[in-house]
Amino acid sequence: MSREDALHALESQLRATPPRGLGALSEGELEDLNEAVREARHRQAAELQAAGEKAFGHIPRLLRGPIQKVMRA
Amino acid sequence: MSEALRSRAEVMKLARLLRREPDQLAYLGRLAPEDLRVLREQVTDMLFEAHDGTLRRLAAASRLLPVGLVAMLGQHAFGAMLSARISGLLDPARAVDIAAKMPPDFLADIAVELDPRRASDVIARMPAERIAEITRELMRRGECVTMGRFVGHLGNVALRSSVAEIDDATLLRTAFVLEDRDRIDALADLVGEDRIARLADVAEREGLWPEALDLLMNLDRERVAEGLARMEPERRELVERQAREQGVELPTIASEGAA
Numbered sequence: 348m349s350r351e352d353a354l355h356a357l358e359s360q361l362r363a364t365p366p367r368g369l370g371a372l373s374e375g376e377l378e379d380l381n382e383a384v385r386e387a388r389h390r391q392a393a394e395l396q397a398a399g400e401k402a403f404g405h406i407p408r409l410l411r412g413p414i415q416k417v418m419r420a
Numbered sequence: 421m422s423e424a425l426r427s428r429a430e431v432m433k434l435a436r437l438l439r440r441e442p443d444q445l446a447y448l449g450r451l452a453p454e455d456l457r458v459l460r461e462q463v464t465d466m467l468f469e470a471h472d473g474t475l476r477r478l479a480a481a482s483r484l485l486p487v488g489l490v491a492m493l494g495q496h497a498f499g500a501m502l503s504a505r506i507s508g509l510l511d512p513a514r515a516v517d518i519a520a521k522m523p524p525d526f527l528a529d530i531a532v533e534l535d536p537r538r539a540s541d542v543i544a545r546m547p548a549e550r551i552a553e554i555t556r557e558l559m560r561r562g563e564c565v566t567m568g569r570f571v572g573h574l575g576n577v578a579l580r581s582s583v584a585e586i587d588d589a590t591l592l593r594t595a596f597v598l599e600d601r602d603r604i605d606a607l608a609d610l611v612g613e614d615r616i617a618r619l620a621d622v623a624e625r626e627g628l629w630p631e632a633l634d635l636l637m638n639l640d641r642e643r644v645a646e647g648l649a650r651m652e653p654e655r656r657e658l659v660e661r662q663a664r665e666q667g668v669e670l671p672t673i674a675s676e677g678a679a
Contacts, residue, residue: 361462362469368455376447383438383445384463388470390439394502395471399478402497410484417481 353377360384423453425630429597430456432565436532437463464535468505479509487514491521500529508538515542519550528557532566536573536599543573552581559586564593571607572600583610588622591615595638596631608639616647620655623662632659633668 348356353374357365360381369377399418406414428442430453435442437460448456468475482490494503507515507530519527519542531554536543551574558567567586571579571594586594591611598604616639623632636644636659648656663669 361466363462363465365462366451366455366458368451369459371451372447380445380448383440384466387438387463387467391467391471391501391505394499395474398498398502399474402493405489405493405497406485413484414481417484418477420477420480 348374348378350374350377353381356381357384360388424449425596426453427451427456429453429565429568430460433569434460434463436565437467468535468538471505475506476509479506482506482510483514487517488521491518494518495522495526500526501533504530504533504535504539507534507542510542512541512545515539516545516547519546524550524553524557527554528561528563531558531570532563536570540573543570544575546578548575548578548581551578552585555582555585559590562590564590565597567594568597569599571598572603576606579606580610583607588615588618589626589628592619592622592626592628592631592635595635604635604638608635611635611639613643613647613650616644617650617655619647620651620659624658629662630666633663633666637668 350370350373354365354369354377357369357377357380361384369380372380403411403414427449431445431448432442434448434456435445438445482493485493494506498506510518522530527550555567567582567590571582574582583591595604595607598607616636619632619636623629639647648659651659
């Protein structure tokens, strides 16, 4: 991946134009930054999924139906 | 020097957001702090918006549950990171009620993960005593970067309580990494002359001269003069010498010294 490709990949992950100063980073550094951002997004998705399941177990049975309804809305 | 330290503080904030060690992102330290701040805000926005729908539904669902249960779920199921993501989506008054049921150490965990821009209304409504408790915990952990992100969102009463909680070295470190630099005036107003007089000792002992000079330059000139006048002559000379060495112009000190 070229430096420009790595910058574009970052732009597409962030859905925003990264600051110009990032142009001073090497290809390897930009790839590492891309990877760190990707990992953070995936980790958040996994934690959200796991937390939702764990939380559901603590909710009184009577309220589970209405909660599920809101979550599926 | 200041620029490099500010970049380092920004790398620390970004590393925390990405769950990496600051050393792993050390290569970013050569970028300008303004660029790193923009990048961090872009990453923050991306992470919040990536699961915005789910987070909003969770916030809506939480309205069906009693406050105590939401607090328990926040602490034991969602954890600090997700609680921080959701907190800005809750009704601020209810969020404060939920926070009242959580222990200060967990609220400090949330503070570390929180984007204060998105929970500004919640932070502003938190009672000053609660803010002081969280500040105490953050200071115990050495979380100056986190405290620096919050100052711009605290009301004057809460800010006063926080400043009263922190020691001089923490005050210098926090003021230096303030996210909202405009707020340094409010912070500086809360620093009394006695405290100004102690700053040289702290700066010398902890190696915090750039931080001390940065704060002094933002204080009212007359109050700086008064603080300096309370110093022993050798301490005052030390401040003047450090200011010269750091290339910082402190006209108040020069005029006081000449008087």
